[in-house]
Amino acid sequence: MSDKHYVHREDPNELAMFLDKAKPWFEKNGTIVIYTAAAILAIAAVWVFLNKKTAPVSVSAERLMQVQASPSIEEYQTFAEEFPESGMSVWANLIRADALLSQGVSSLFSNRSLGLENIDAAEKIYEQIDNRADANREIRIRVAYGRAVITESRCDGGDASTTDAIAAWQKLSDLLSDESRALKELAEERIRHLNSEGGRDFYAWFHAQNPNPNDPPLLPQGHPPVSSVPEMPESFKVPGVEIPTLPLDDGEKADTPAESTEGEKANTPAESAEGEKADTPAVEKTETPAQSSEGSETKSEDAQGSVEEPKESP
Secondary structure, three states: OOHHHHOOOOOOOHHHHHHHHHHHHHHHHHHHHHHHHHHHHHHHHHHHHHHHHHHHHHHHHHHHHHHHHOOOHHHHHHHHHHOOOOHHHHHHHHHHHHHHHHHHHHHOOOOHHHHHHHHHHHHHHHHHHHOOOOOOHHHHHHHHHHHHHHHHHOOOOOHHHHHHHHHHHHHHHHHOOHHHHHHHHHHHHHHHHHHOHHHHHHHHHHHHOOOOOOOOOOOOOOOOOOOOOOOOOHHHOOOOOOOOOOOOOOOOOOOOHHHHHHHHHHOOHHHHHOHHHHOOHHHHHOOOHHHHHHHHHHHHHHHHHHHHHHHHOO
């Protein structure tokens, strides 16, 4: 072999020629190219991050649908513990707190210790929800309503507890806008009731009671048997929670519990048929069992006299 076969040629190839031609353009526009590439990489990173966050949200939504299929306080508690960082866990805790509060207020009329226990548990959950930064305005309104009911249920008619209950309802009223006029009127109605002398007397009496399911029934002699305790007043009932919005429109809460009660009383058949008795409700309510029995005997004697009168006539 001769040395001519190993001669290295210095002829420029096409890539080198392209780089030589592109060098002036890159020196002029290199900064723009670098920033454009960095922006593309940033967008890609955000897209990957969002795709990773979407999966847990979908799982939590599916899990919440399963809980709603067979709802219970324990199921909502389990869901909130499984997805503590999810926004849906706030709603799960809110539903759980409302359920405990409703059960607690209802139990105050039949089992005072159980009712107070459920109310205390509901208050702790409301405090946890109130401390969360991701709780929106509707949730905070719901929490303020629940805490107002709790404060009023603990009122003993004294100045301190009455002032606390009024302040709780006033806080709810301050959170509400004109769009939630029905709920705002309910808060104002509760404030007026707490400020009234009759309201203070009722709570002083109610706070002194201690109903127990093992207590024997204390009914007057001859009173027909009572199968169950009367239902809880409408003003104490906690409305249900809907996901994802709250029923705060005027259509669903057009009538406050106090107004609906007065409407029912005004349309009772007894009052429309007996106008004179409707004007004296206090006399009927304060009548003792002995007086009622004497009245019944007097009515029976009058009935006998009316039957015997035809015999004396010719």
